[in-house]
Amino acid sequence: MTARLGCALLVVVLAGCATTDRVILLPDDISGKVGKIDVVGRDGGEVLLDSAYGEARTGGGKVQGDTLDTESLRKEFGKELANLPERPKSFLLYCENGSDQLTPESRDQLPAILDEVTRRPAPEVVVIGHTDRVGSVEYNDKLSLARAQAVRDQLIKLGFDQARIVVAGRGEREPLVPTDDEVPEPRNRRVEIEVR
């Protein structure tokens, strides 16, 4: 009985040692850019992955750096990569100066955007308002949110489920075209519609 238990324990310990956790860094499939991952072993060791197909294997008290060939990647992770949800897509609409109203050209684009939204499974929409740098930060936070809410109302009017729309105002924090403060810039008076 004790021998059998000891045997079972040994198998468990061996199995614990034999498994290795792996991580492989990939180039972004659209931009080709490569990010960075800092891999720290719980029992010591550290590897920084910063090149395409760089691999880190962690187990048995160390972290080892390596590179995985694309053929093995496809064989071992092809299904998981293919099953990634569709990338979020964003659309830009522009607003009139100091107002939450869309320009007429932007308003005409809404139905086409809605088509793209409803094509996706369990679609979600995030509407993010932005402003140029005319006015205070507080004023622009409010204006950007009002812009996002106005677009949300339009989408709901066109038949989109309001429970799946989130609005946010980014104020003047994220200009498309950087300017000095108090400079009017029509390209920054915009609403981003993000579809997931």
Place this chain on the structure above:
Amino acid sequence: MNQRTRPRYRVFQWLLLGVAFAAFSAAADPEVAGIIKSVEGSVTITRADAALPAQVGMPVYQADRVVTGADGSAGITFEDNSLLSLGPSTNLNIDRFAFDTTTYDGAFEITLGKGKLAVISGKIAKHQQDAMKVRTPASILGVRGTEFVVEVGGAK
């Protein structure tokens, strides 16, 4: 008589307070972390000791565990645009998810206990270094972007 009942009454008061607090906590609307976008085979969400079969459109929250069967896979999008794909025989715990849509501050921490995972990180990892972490039994990954795969319990 009076002196004997008083402590009991006090215990009752504390109990009542506890019940009220629990009810309040349950009523507070938890923040949705993500939405299930694809399900294949058997996929279960474990939330507060209840096991729910996963369905497309179902929200996931911080502290949820997602488990796929030998024939299972699942795709999830998160509020910060992170994308996750779970392979078969996989279990994943959403340890922490917080995201501020105005400042993009937040934290995204998950634990892959077993199986395979493909990830495209989102706004949290892009905005703030060390805000996204993936834990495995042997390692902790500090993610600064963007696309990667992880495997736990492979044959190698």
